[in-house]
Amino acid sequence: MNELDPNSMLAPLEGDVVAVMVGVAVSTPYSYRVPPGMAVRRGSIVAVPLGPRLTLGVVWGAPRDMVAHNRLKDIARLYETPPLSEELLRFVDWVSNYTLAPPGMVLRSVLRSTEALEPERPITAYRLSGHEPERMTDARLRVLYTLADGLAWAKPAIIGASGVSASVVDGLVRAGALEKIELPPPPAVEPPDPDANGASLSPDQAAALAQIRQLETDRFGVALLDGVTGGGKTEVFFEAVADTLRAGRQALIMLPEIALTHTFLERFTRRFGTRPAEWHSDMTPVQRARVWRGILKGEVRAVVGARSSLFLPFRELGLVVLDEEHDGAYKQSDGVNYHARDMAVVRANLAGARVVLSSATPSVESRNNADQGRYRHVVLTSRFAEATLPDITALDMRTDGPAKGEWIAPQLARQIFSTLERGEQALLFLNRRGYAPVTLCRACGHQYQCPDCDAWLVEHRFRGVLMCHHCGREQRIPDSCGKCGAEDTLVPVGPGIERIAEEAAARFPDARRVILSSDMGTNSQLKSRFSEIERGEYDLIIGTQLVAKGHHFDKLTLVGVVDADIGLAHGDPRAAEKTFQILTQVAGRAGRSVRHGRAFLQTYHPEHPVMRAMVTGDREAFYRHELQSRQAGGLPPFGRLAALIVSANEHDAAMGYSRHLLSVAPMAEGVRLFGPADAPVAMVRGRHRVRLLAQGPKGLDLSGYMRFWLEQAQRPTGNLKVQVDIDPMSF
Ligand code: ADP
Ligand code: ZN
Numbered sequence: 268m269n270e271l272d273p274n275s276m277l278a279p280l281e282g283d284v285v286a287v288m289v290g291v292a293v294s295t296p297y298s299y300r301v302p303p304g305m306a307v308r309r310g311s312i313v314a315v316p317l318g319p320r321l322t323l324g325v326v327w328g329a330p331r332d333m334v335a336h337n338r339l340k341d342i343a344r345l346y347e348t349p350p351l352s353e354e355l356l357r358f359v360d361w362v363s364n365y366t367l368a369p370p371g372m373v374l375r376s377v378l379r380s381t382e383a384l385e386p387e388r389p390i391t392a393y394r395l396s397g398h399e400p401e402r403m404t405d406a407r408l409r410v411l412y413t414l415a416d417g418l419a420w421a422k423p424a425i426i427g428a429s430g431v432s433a434s435v436v437d438g439l440v441r442a443g444a445l446e447k448i449e450l451p452p453p454p455a456v457e458p459p460d461p462d463a464n465g466a467s468l469s470p471d472q473a474a475a476l477a478q479i480r481q482l483e484t485d486r487f488g489v490a491l492l493d494g495v496t497g498g499g500k501t502e503v504f505f506e507a508v509a510d511t512l513r514a515g516r517q518a519l520i521m522l523p524e525i526a527l528t529h530t531f532l533e534r535f536t537r538r539f540g541t542r543p544a545e546w547h548s549d550m551t552p553v554q555r556a557r558v559w560r561g562i563l564k565g566e567v568r569a570v571v572g573a574r575s576s577l578f579l580p581f582r583e584l585g586l587v588v589l590d591e592e593h594d595g596a597y598k599q600s601d602g603v604n605y606h607a608r609d610m611a612v613v614r615a616n617l618a619g620a621r622v623v624l625s626s627a628t629p630s631v632e633s634r635n636n637a638d639q640g641r642y643r644h645v646v647l648t649s650r651f652a653e654a655t656l657p658d659i660t661a662l663d664m665r666t667d668g669p670a671k672g673e674w675i676a677p678q679l680a681r682q683i684f685s686t687l688e689r690g691e692q693a694l695l696f697l698n699r700r701g702y703a704p705v706t707l708c709r710a711c712g713h714q715y716q717c718p719d720c721d722a723w724l725v726e727h728r729f730r731g732v733l734m735c736h737h738c739g740r741e742q743r744i745p746d747s748c749g750k751c752g753a754e755d756t757l758v759p760v761g762p763g764i765e766r767i768a769e770e771a772a773a774r775f776p777d778a779r780r781v782i783l784s785s786d787m788g789t790n791s792q793l794k795s796r797f798s799e800i801e802r803g804e805y806d807l808i809i810g811t812q813l814v815a816k817g818h819h820f821d822k823l824t825l826v827g828v829v830d831a832d833i834g835l836a837h838g839d840p841r842a843a844e845k846t847f848q849i850l851t852q853v854a855g856r857a858g859r860s861v862r863h864g865r866a867f868l869q870t871y872h873p874e875h876p877v878m879r880a881m882v883t884g885d886r887e888a889f890y891r892h893e894l895q896s897r898q899a900g901g902l903p904p905f906g907r908l909a910a911l912i913v914s915a916n917e918h919d920a921a922m923g924y925s926r927h928l929l930s931v932a933p934m935a936e937g938v939r940l941f942g943p944a945d946a947p948v949a950m951v952r953g954r955h956r957v958r959l960l961a962q963g964p965k966g967l968d969l970s971g972y973m974r975f976w977l978e979q980a981q982r983p984t985g986n987l988k989v990q991v992d993i994d995p996m997s998f
Pocket of ligand 1: 273280466468469472492495496497498499500501502651
């Protein structure tokens with residue numbers, strides 16, 4: 268249990284002065300008076316006057332500065348919720364210190380649900396009073412029939428069931444025929460039962476679990492659950508969740524793309540007998556409030572959430588699981604720039620909790636931590652039950668490529684035909700949305716570019732628009748060239764997923780086809796597509812990385828990667844790692860059940876270490892090669908990086924301020940500076956972006972260095988903005 272450290276608790280003194288951290292971008296707490304009769308302590312959630320408004324804040328401790336009592340304002344309100352845990356307050360400080368985001372801004376990530384602080388509202392419901400109304404109408408009669416069961420119903424339910432308007436219900440209340448009662452609000456979720464439906468683990472899984480169990484439940488420790496796709500990692504970490512629940516502590520499972528994981532929620536429900544509490548952007552304020560409050564009160568015992576769930580007010584956190592720990596979606600790069608994997612390890616350390624990082628393709632950082640013995644390396648080498656890993660073949664596009672104007676090589680097409688003939692499913696994968704990445708005018712060579720970003724406009728033919736993938740700007744596909752005016756001269760260059768779908772329609776007209784890409788429907792539409800695929804309602808799936816992760820389609824035995832080289836073209840040193848991960852994930856969709864699977868990678872570089880590791884299945888060779896080249900370059904995990912992104916409306920202004928920054932950069936041993944240069948994405952939403960990069964040795968306090976550096980500089984003025992990104996993901 269995480270009781271508050273008594274030394275840091277404030278005696279509930281009246282008329283005292285305390286420091287309150289407000290949930291806005293401030294770097295220090297402010298002093299406030301505690302009004303008579305109010306008892307606060309460290310962690311208490313309060314509302315305080317800040318400028319003209321009341322702002323949410325948290326009592327941080329004793330005041331730092333001596334301000335005359337009579338100049339201070341009173342705390343306006345103390346909320347009745349339990350205070351935040353000491354562990355969470357320290358976590359806020361830690362994240363702030365590491366990322367250079369002001370602590371108030373980090374605290375705002377904690378105080379996400381203001382509704383949760385208000386007392387829970389009871390539900391108003393109506394039932395029959397026993398008195399007949401004097402005047403009876405058809406509508407009134409329908410309501411009375413609906414309520415004839417004698418139970419109390421909420422108003423929307425009555426309206427829905429009897430097809431009347433709200434005024435009919437109100438009229439019946441006034442007429443004395445219905446009585447209004449208040450029902451207590453339902454609990455956020457039923458507590459999960461650790462012993463509901465435990466799977467019987469295979470010997471491999473049992474061995475993996477035993478290794479995880481060697482991390483004590485009441486101590487910090489990290490396990491890297493490194494198991495092939497379809498190895499049954501989920502069942503293994505579910506047992507670690509069960510252990511945590513039995514030990515009376517809370518468990519958090521983080522997923523990279525929560526919105527599309529209904530199958531995951533179903534698996535949790537089957538295992539623990541009840542749905543988990545969820546936490547992601549796709550929730551209503553009322554749902555959020557319930558979950559947030561339930562966690563703070565300790566009623567919610569297990570949460571499945573996106574990266575922001577890391578800032579939930581757990582009181583007794585005992586386990587954090589990161590599924591697909593290598594996934595880039597764990598990096599937040601808006602507001603507070605943090606990596607949820609690294610910060611999860613920090614939070615678990617403060618909470619004395621265990622961490623399980625799960626992946627078939629661990630990040631190079633985590634692999635290195637496991638190799639160095641900092642993390643326990645738990646390996647699952649074979650697939651669950653009869654399932655086997657797919658055979659992977661590289662198709663050399665230089666010699667065996669498709670005919671001109673086509674994108675599917677003859678050999679892959681033959682494989683698709685025979686897969687479909689056997690009544691199995693095939694997947695065509697291309698990690699590029701839209702119809703074509705570039706659109707140009709055949710007459711004058713004009714290429715359509717976003718006016719606000721450094722990016723081509725991408726044709727989305729199904730929707731009839733050209734779209735910028737950076738800012739989302741759209742325009743209708745024009746009939747004539749915007750530059751030379753020639754008509755019907757626009758041509759697509761290169762393939763996007765829609766173009767592959769078009770080719771598939773022409774070549775496999777009898778197959779039941781479905782195209783899946785994040786821009787092709789709402790979340791709930793996409794969810795239904797996934798259920799339909801699981802039920803075998805499609806033969807040929809054509810999709811982007813949306814289909815690469817986590818899904819389990821029983822009948823899927825063939826995967827064709829249209830362009831396996833896509834990610835390698837970037838100058839990004841993580842390009843090889845990212846490509847290896849996405850190819851392994853997508854190939855891993857094949858043959859996850861009894862039927863054997865195969866994957867074909869169309870590539871111009873069959874000799875590249877990534878392709879070789881894919882084909883031979885020798886992942887160790889890949890990690891060795893990758894770690895060596897990172898070490899040679901002083902790149903993570905052997906060296907550290909931090910970026911300053913300077914943005915402005917004018918390129919000159921961004922560049923000028925960057926040069927100023929460079930001129931005041933402090934000298935430090937082992938630190939090398941690069942730039943200023945245009946950032947990898949040099950313009951976004953009309954703002955020019957220039958980057959400075961600092962590279963330092965592993966042991967260096969790079970956050971401290973960056974803070975000191977910025978303190979030497981003049982403050983940015985006008986529309987200049989500086990963002991700090993510690994451990995940037997692309998560099
Ligand atoms: P991973 O997460 O490692 O890719 P999963 O956990 O999704 O693998 O497991 C792959 C498949 O095997 C799933 O359909 C899962 O339900 C099944 N499975 C795994 N372990 C067990 C078990 N112990 N008992 C029954 N089915 C299992
Ligand atoms: Zn744009």
